[in-house]
Amino acid sequence: MHPNIKLPDAFLQQIESIMPAHLDMEEFIAACQRPLRRSIRVNTLKISVQDFLSRASKKGWTLTPVPWCETGFWIERDTEDTTPLGNTAEHMAGLFYIQEASSMMPVSALLFEQEDTLNTVLDVAAAPGSKTTQIAAAMQNEGALVANEFSASRIKGLYSNIQRCGVRNVALTNFDGRVFGGWLPEQFDAILLDAPCSGEGTIRKDPDAMNNWSRESVLDIASTQKDLIESAFHALKPGGVLVYSTCTLNLEENQQVCHHLKNTFGDKVTFEPLGSLFDGADNAVTEEGFLHIYPQIFDSEGFFVARLRKNTSATPPQVKKRLGKFPFEKVSHKNSDIVAKELKNTLDIILPDSGVLWQRDNEVWLFPGTLEPMIGQIRFDRMGIKLAEAHKKGYRWQHEAVMALATGEESICVELSIEDAREWFMGRDIRPDGLSGKGELIVTLNKDVIGIGKWVGNRIKNGLPRELVRDGNLF
Incomplete structure (x- = not known):
């Protein structure tokens, strides 16, 4: 209790x-x-x-x-x-x-009766990454997923979760979500706006959630949500789907925000009913077809989910763009083939077809190919995965590349004991019993990939990035 x-x-x-x-x-x-x-x-x-x-x-x-x-x-x-x-x-x-069970529902609503493959998706308020990683898994790492987070301090945690889950089709941005309608108009097949809200539904997880609650703050937040949903609507392609969700319960931040969009754009917006999303959904469905989930219905957090369709084009707001130079250059076909061959030779990993290699100084990155039309349209904080650093003697492959591309079936995998794995997650080098080798290797635990190391005689040099090192992390 x-x-x-x-x-x-x-x-x-x-x-x-x-x-x-x-x-x-x-x-x-x-x-x-x-x-x-x-x-x-x-x-x-x-x-x-x-x-x-x-x-x-x-x-x-x-x-x-x-x-x-x-x-x-x-x-x-x-x-x-x-x-x-x-x-x-x-x-x-x-x-x-x-992930809290009811927070899985917005992505399910986004994917509901989705006949076409989602190619370009925007997650407007993405941290800490539960819904971003849920969407990426549904996309099977194909296409391009733009994950935006307004709070700069939360970007690091968002990236960390994306990396741990082996996601490679994401680009991170750090903007107020109100910019997307003007900067990337009609670019996305589907958009999730899990809006910042008053959090009335989160009290079971956070007993202090209601300490600063007031009607005034609810109305203030609702005003921001109306701006965000308009911007998201402009960023959506005609025919695309927008899911609007919150973890709050009042009408002002939920139904009224959706009606505001409908009142603003008229027949360009259709509410798509979610009463058949799953068995029992009709216990939470509103007359418009939204899901308004009180915590006692499914023994979950309080939540709201609406699915809206953009029927026809709408004139987006005009913005003046001033972007700095994009600091990457595309890797030539010839050099891409060299990188792919080297990756196969050293780590037994095959480079996916859906990615494109770009270079910045000595860094080699794998960007989602689908994202290319957006390059130069908006500033990205991070895109795809850093594959390698190029050196005179070849390439130094990166932890995030192995987490996103390796399967654990590669020929150069070394399986760790639980004791060695504990040392590994603490950032220490390890000496597996009776083993030695040379060159780079993929480190596994229970045949699951946990990182990249390098043989130094009978010792494996730890390749875990410093920010992922945790004392006493693994039990």
């Missing part, structure tokens, strides 16, 4: 005035006082759901499917298993993401 949770009277009055007749106020308050069930999402870029279920079973984890996400599960573990989920070998290798 969370006995200290204080729900402001004005908030409770607001909920009582909008809650549908088939729901109960006492059940709402009781649900807010209960801690959340833990939930995870399997990262299918690294492992199939079936293989993950079999591993979980061996570990004594009980997984219950989340109805609206085929890769999502509520997780229960033996009471003796006190290892933090984030410190398990499976999490460190990027096999799963710790």
Whole structure:
């Protein structure tokens, strides 16, 4: 129980005035006082759901499917298993993401009845990366996914999660989300706007979430959300889908933001109903077809999800662009072939066809090919993956390249013991029993790729980037 949770009277009055007749106020308050069930999402870029279920079973984890996400599960573990989920070998290798169940729903709504492959997607407010990595997995690392985060301090964590999950088709930007309509008009097949909000639905995770709640702040946030949804709508291609979501419950930040878009653009906007998104969705569906999820309905966080279609083109706002010079040059076909051959020879990794090599000084990067039309249109903080640093003696391959491209089946993999893996994650060199070699190698644990090292006699030199080193990380 969370006995200290204080729900402001004005908030409770607001909920009582909008809650549908088939729901109960006492059940709402009781649900807010209960801690959340833990939930995870399997990262299918690294492992199939079936293989993950079999591993979980061996570990004594009980997984219950989340109805609206085929890769999502509520997780229960033996009471003796006190290892933090984030410190398990499976999490460190990027096999799963710790994600609240209802926050998986916006991406499910984005993908719902999606017949065409998504080629270009924008995640407007992406940190810490749960939905970005969920979209990237659904795209199977193909196409291009622009992940934007307004808060510069949260970009590092977003990148770290993308890297751990082996995502290679993402470009990161650091802007106020209101810029996209003018800077990248009609560029995206699909857009997720998981908008900054008052967080009324997050109280089960954060007992302090409501400490600064007020009607004034709700209305202030709603005004920003209306700007953001207009901008996202302009950035969407005609025929494209926009999902708007929040982890809050009031009408001003939810239904009214969607109606604002409809009132602004008229017939150019269609609300697409989500009542058949999953079994039981009709318990949370509004008359417009949005999902308004009170915490007692599915024993989850409070959430709101709407799916909107852009029917025809809309004139975007005009902006004056002043961009600095793009500091990369495309690698020639001849040199790309040399890099690909060297990667295959040294690490037994095949370069994917969907990527394009670019160079900055001695750095070689693999950019998503689909992103090229946007280069020069907006400033990217980071794009694709850094593949290598070029030296006189060849290439120094990068940790993030191995995490995104290696499968664990390569011929030069070395499997670590759990003791050696602990040392590895602490940034230390290791000496596997009875082994030695030369050159670079891929390091695995349970046959999962965890990094790149280099033989120095019978010692493996640790190639983990300094920012990923953690004392006592792995249990």
